[in-house]
Every structure is written in structure tokens, then in C-alpha cells.
Amino acid sequence: MTYCVAMHLADGLVFVSDSRTNAGIDKISTFRKLFTFGVPGERLIVLQTAGNLATSQSVIKLLQQRLGGERANLHQVATLYDATALVAETLREVVARDAAPLAADTDLTCSFLVGGQIADGPTELYSIYPQGNFIQATEDTPFLQLGESKYGRSILVRNLAYGSGLEEALRCALLSFDSTIRSNLSVSMPLDLLVYRRDSLEIPSGYRVSEDDPYFASIRRQWATGLKALFDQLPQVPTVYSGGPATEWL
Amino acid sequence: MTYCVAMHLADGLVFVSDSRTNAGIDKISTFRKLFTFGVPGERLIVLQTAGNLATSQSVIKLLQQRLGGERANLHQVATLYDATALVAETLREVVARDAAPLAADTDLTCSFLVGGQIADGPTELYSIYPQGNFIQATEDTPFLQLGESKYGRSILVRNLAYGSGLEEALRCALLSFDSTIRSNLSVSMPLDLLVYRRDSLEIPSGYRVSEDDPYFASIRRQWATGLKALFDQLPQVPTVYSGGPATEWL
Numbered sequence: 001m002t003y004c005v006a007m008h009l010a011d012g013l014v015f016v017s018d019s020r021t022n023a024g025i026d027k028i029s030t031f032r033k034l035f036t037f038g039v040p041g042e043r044l045i046v047l048q049t050a051g052n053l054a055t056s057q058s059v060i061k062l063l064q065q066r067l068g069g070e071r072a073n074l075h076q077v078a079t080l081y082d083a084t085a086l087v088a089e090t091l092r093e094v095v096a097r098d099a100a101p102l103a104a105d106t107d108l109t110c111s112f113l114v115g116g117q118i119a120d121g122p123t124e125l126y127s128i129y130p131q132g133n134f135i136q137a138t139e140d141t142p143f144l145q146l147g148e149s150k151y152g153r154s155i156l157v158r159n160l161a162y163g164s165g166l167e168e169a170l171r172c173a174l175l176s177f178d179s180t181i182r183s184n185l186s187v188s189m190p191l192d193l194l195v196y197r198r199d200s201l202e203i204p205s206g207y208r209v210s211e212d213d214p215y216f217a218s219i220r221r222q223w224a225t226g227l228k229a230l231f232d233q234l235p236q237v238p239t240v241y242s243g244g245p246a247t248e249w250l
Numbered sequence: 251m252t253y254c255v256a257m258h259l260a261d262g263l264v265f266v267s268d269s270r271t272n273a274g275i276d277k278i279s280t281f282r283k284l285f286t287f288g289v290p291g292e293r294l295i296v297l298q299t300a301g302n303l304a305t306s307q308s309v310i311k312l313l314q315q316r317l318g319g320e321r322a323n324l325h326q327v328a329t330l331y332d333a334t335a336l337v338a339e340t341l342r343e344v345v346a347r348d349a350a351p352l353a354a355d356t357d358l359t360c361s362f363l364v365g366g367q368i369a370d371g372p373t374e375l376y377s378i379y380p381q382g383n384f385i386q387a388t389e390d391t392p393f394l395q396l397g398e399s400k401y402g403r404s405i406l407v408r409n410l411a412y413g414s415g416l417e418e419a420l421r422c423a424l425l426s427f428d429s430t431i432r433s434n435l436s437v438s439m440p441l442d443l444l445v446y447r448r449d450s451l452e453i454p455s456g457y458r459v460s461e462d463d464p465y466f467a468s469i470r471r472q473w474a475t476g477l478k479a480l481f482d483q484l485p486q487v488p489t490v491y492s493g494g495p496a497t498e499w500l
Contacts (some may be wrong), residue, residue: 020424024299030320048339055454067324076460090379095362126295150400150401150404150433151401153399153401153433154401154429154432154433155481156476157432157433158474158476158477158478158481159478159481167487170487170491171481171484171487172481172484173366174487175481175484179404182404182407182408183400183403183404183407190278193491194493195491195492195493204492204493205493206493207490207491207492207493208306215491217486217490218485222483222484222485223409223484226480226483227405227407227408227477227480228409230473230477230480231408231421231425233406233472233476234425234469234471234472234473234482235465235468235472236417236421237417237420237421237424237465238465240457241420241443241445241455241457241459241465242445242454243444243445243456243457
């Protein structure tokens, strides 16, 4: 499995990915799922991937190899929309190539999140489905997820808004990964993250959160302790819930 | 969809079910998913259901109709294990009857949670898979879920233990439903719950938590407010996470 979150916010974009891949529970590995393309001062395009690793690696590699060539590539497309369409087209190309004739029955599909900014265009964030079509994040829905999205969703729904600051949003994303990692063995450390400030047109190097990262460890601890305390402070269930006079169940 | 939780604890058993059924998003209804069998002072057997409604209703109805008859029934089986095997057998009977010849391609399966106590036997809790085989909850894993289990799982994992009190466990289950209801439209109020104290051999009437239940509304509010405050209190992400000197993203 995989878990990736990308956030489209007034101040910019936040991307966090796990790095666990598995072909069966007995064959797990660590692979980066967050990739950056761009030209400083002109464009930043961030990709996150989930799904078939052979396919996603080929898509990324072809997108990289074609930079600067004659054909359409991520260094010359004019908009984020065009960049996303190009990633989707490359996905279809790789799946078509690898499916026939040997892997017709294999699921070769994968999904992508594509976000960034090109020149004086807006910051945008898209999600490409395994079928190759895609949707865009809006102010109403400022985050998109890939992979194991359920365990870590409620913390995002509860705390994230389009107007959330970048630091606050990143903190929220890290807690979302905490919940997911606790619940699904196939989502695991290290985490790769990248924060992009709107209109900076920088290409941030991003950061890798390792297993023993002191900050991540501390907020996981504080969150767990705080949740327990919060739970203990809630008023007790009224005896009417026992469905009768039986108070001894309390 | 459906969400049901059952807990196997030192002090007894806790059962909570939602009541939303849907055949497509445009065809939703309210059906009870928690059913009680038993003889006061002798046995209590609680069933929770998820899956094909026609199948689960037929299974429950047949189990009820056969009480007191000649053949094996829930009022005369000697153990909870036998009760669970009987429910599974009835599930296979109904699916076999309804599948041929008209519904061969329809998914008629459903799942059950079966918990309770018979005479001086232990309290036990089982989960019957759609295939008809089943597992039992242990002290290591004191709760079982049916249906949309992911959104509400982490609150259970974080707060529930075999030694948890019945009231505490029920409060935890209610919060688990809060998270699930917020995230999945196909899980909805009212909730049906039942708490059984070990060795009481009572048949509790249980309780229905309605949309406007003041206690449930109050803990949902307090939990939401508390989570937000807890989140705001967490230390800010260190600037090293920006991947460079860029502190202005904070």
C-alpha cells in the first residue's frame, strides 16, 4: 500500500508521502514516492505516486529523460493542467507498452498527485486516476490523498482549511500519517515531504522524516497522550443508555 | 455500507450498530442491525449484521422461527461456539436457497458478529465471515468490527483494552461512530447499542441513540473542540523541515 497527501492552500502547497512498497506482506521495500521537476524562478512540478511500482518508475523516468527534448515535456508545458495531462498520457503509454503481450492480466495501473506552479500561473493540484483521467483540488476540498486514505482522513477533515497556514497544514499532515502508520503495516517510515510557498518559484529540497526524527516522535507522543486525556475528560455515558435501571453496568 | 462494533471485555460485552442501509446512494433506508436472542437467567445471544439485507433478514427470521422447534436453535445450543456455527449454517442455507437460479451473479453474502453468554459458560464474541467461517475475539484483540471499519478504528486501538470498564468502552465506541459518521455517508444515525454485564444473564433492552440525543451530541461537540485545541497546542514544525534556510514558509 501507500499513503500520500497533498494540500492546496492559499499560501502554497504541502506534499507528504510514505516510502513503503510491498509485493505481498513478505516482500516489502523502501522507495521514494515524491518527485520534483522544475526550473528555479520559472516552474515547480511535484509528483507523488501510488500503485504499480514498475509503472510509476517508468513514468517518472520517461518524464525525466524527455526533459529538454523536442517533444512535449515538463520543462516546457505552459500550465499545470498541461503538465498533468502529460503525466496521464505517459501513464497510458507505459501501461499499454507493458500490458501486451505478457502482463495483460496484471494490474499495471498507478495513480499520481501532481501539484506546483508555472511562471505567473496559479498554484494548482491534480489527482490522476488509474484510468488516466484527473480531478483538481479546489478551495472547498483543499487536500487530495492517494492509497490508504481512510485512517488519516478525519484529522485532515477536522483541522484543514484552504486558509490554513503551511506549518499548521504540514503538522496536520504529519498527524494524519501517524494515524495511518499505526493502523496499516503497509504504510511506513521514512516520510518524504515538501512545502512550497506560492509564487516563490523555488525548488525546495524537501525533507525526509526518519524513524527516529525527534520532532515527529514528540508530536506522536503528545498527540497520543493528549487524546487519552481528552477521552478521559469526556462525561460518562448516562445510565439511561443501559436500557433500564441497571446502573451496575457503569 | 454499515458500521458495527462489538467489544469483548473482562466485565462483559458492548455492542453498537448504525442503522443505515443503501442500495445505491439514491436508495437509503433505516434498518436495525442489532438483534437479541435469549432466556433470562440462562442465556443471551446478540447478533449484529452487515451485507446483503435480504440475506441477513432471512437468517434472523429463520433463527427466530426455529426457536422452540425440534431442530437445533439458539435457545438450546450448549455454547456460544455452537450458536455461532448455527448462525453460519443458516447463512449458508439462505445464500444457497436465494442464489439459484435467479441470483447466481448477485452478491448475497453478509457478515455477522455473535456475542453473549450461555449458562455458566464464558462471555464470548465471534465474527462470521461472508464465507461462513468465523474467528473469536481474544484478550489481545478485545473488539471486532463489521463494515466501514477504518475511520473509527484508531480511537478504539488507542483507548480500548480487555480491562476497560463497560462505560469507558461504550464511550469509546460512540466516538468511533462519530468519526465514521463524519466520513462515510452510508453510515448513519440512529445507533442501536447494548451493554451486557458478565454473568448477569440478563437480556438488556439496549438503547437507541437518536439524531438529537443530547449526550451523544455533547461528546461529539466536546471531542471536536478538544481535538482542535490539542492540535493547536502541538509544537510547531521545526524550520529544518523546510529543507533549507527558508524560514518564511513557517
